[in-house]
Amino acid sequence: MARELTQLELLQELEPVAEDNVNRHIKTAKNWNPHDYVPWDEGRNFAELGGVDYDPEQSQLDEVAKAAMITNLLTEDNLPSYHRVIADNFSMDSAWGDWVGRWTAEENRHGIVMRDYLVVTRGVDPVALEEARMIHMTNGYDPMLAAAGRADELEAHADELGILHSVAYVTFQELATRVSHRNTGKACNDPIADRMLQRIAADENLHMIFYRNICGAGMDISPDQTLRAVTDIVTNFQMPGAGMPNFRRHGVLMAKHGIYDLRQHLEEVIMPVLRKWNVFDRTDFGPEGEKTREELAAFLEQLGKDATRFEEMRDRALAREAAKAAKQAQAS
Numbered sequence: 001m002a003r004e005l006t007q008l009e010l011l012q013e014l015e016p017v018a019e020d021n022v023n024r025h026i027k028t029a030k031n032w033n034p035h036d037y038v039p040w041d042e043g044r045n046f047a048e049l050g051g052v053d054y055d056p057e058q059s060q061l062d063e064v065a066k067a068a069m070i071t072n073l074l075t076e077d078n079l080p081s082y083h084r085v086i087a088d089n090f091s092m093d094s095a096w097g098d099w100v101g102r103w104t105a106e107e108n109r110h111g112i113v114m115r116d117y118l119v120v121t122r123g124v125d126p127v128a129l130e131e132a133r134m135i136h137m138t139n140g141y142d143p144m145l146a147a148a149g150r151a152d153e154l155e156a157h158a159d160e161l162g163i164l165h166s167v168a169y170v171t172f173q174e175l176a177t178r179v180s181h182r183n184t185g186k187a188c189n190d191p192i193a194d195r196m197l198q199r200i201a202a203d204e205n206l207h208m209i210f211y212r213n214i215c216g217a218g219m220d221i222s223p224d225q226t227l228r229a230v231t232d233i234v235t236n237f238q239m240p241g242a243g244m245p246n247f248r249r250h251g252v253l254m255a256k257h258g259i260y261d262l263r264q265h266l267e268e269v270i271m272p273v274l275r276k277w278n279v280f281d282r283t284d285f286g287p288e289g290e291k292t293r294e295e296l297a298a299f300l301e302q303l304g305k306d307a308t309r310f311e312e313m314r315d316r317a318l319a320r321e322a323a324k325a326a327k328q329a330q331a332s
């Protein structure tokens, strides 16, 4: 069996790939300004400055759009947790350090613009939003450990959970946030919000490509080891933002209304990336890698079944709600 590479060896071997991809990213990324995406003339003071405080009637967003906006913004707000994972597992030297800085600065824009939009348009309660941000950020979150399902075994596996797990995690996470932002934009029913979230989603896509290329190069350099990390992440993946206040309730609403559901997770996030890495057709896995691939395939098959079951339940629930609404309309 091929020897597993150490974290240091992986960083060294993958450094030229990181350098090429930082350069490609800088050439491709668009510089944009958050203030250009916010309808400032809709804004007015809150009570503290002689105006009026938030009232739910002021919001143009329905419950689904609100839940999605809050979830997506809190995820962006929690950038320090994500930065910590990336900074801890990447080197801060050379191209690795350049990427960590650049990516962090770009991510920060997302939280800035979404918060400005929501406060100016009074889309959500700014006090509740701030309370949720405080809770979520104070708790912190180690997305990688949680996603790798090994939070309880940190000591035993600390040296296995390194760069490969982190790049695998962020590859899927960036793509998941891309899907979620895009669909939230549509759900807001406001062309300004849609444009803003399209802009953010385009950034997330470029971030995903960076991490996907690094992880893909890892798959070529050390196939069995990389597939193990990918499989750990895929089989334990939690939606970005797990653990934030109301996450379950908001997650259910988002899944029920097609902002982010199991089918999208499987077909728009997991499968395109696995196909890009050619996971199911490659011939360079050793016996361990072959075993891991079978484990991954079985998991994906089950995920497909779970997605179908969820869709059936959702269709029935939505039909019941529609029938109830029709009955109420008739009665009134």
Ligand SMILES: [Fe+2]
Residues within 6 Å of the ligand: 076, 107, 110, 177, 204
């Ligand atoms: Fe982001």
Ligand SMILES: [Fe+2]
Residues within 6 Å of the ligand: 107, 174, 203, 204, 207, 208
């Ligand atoms: Fe991103």
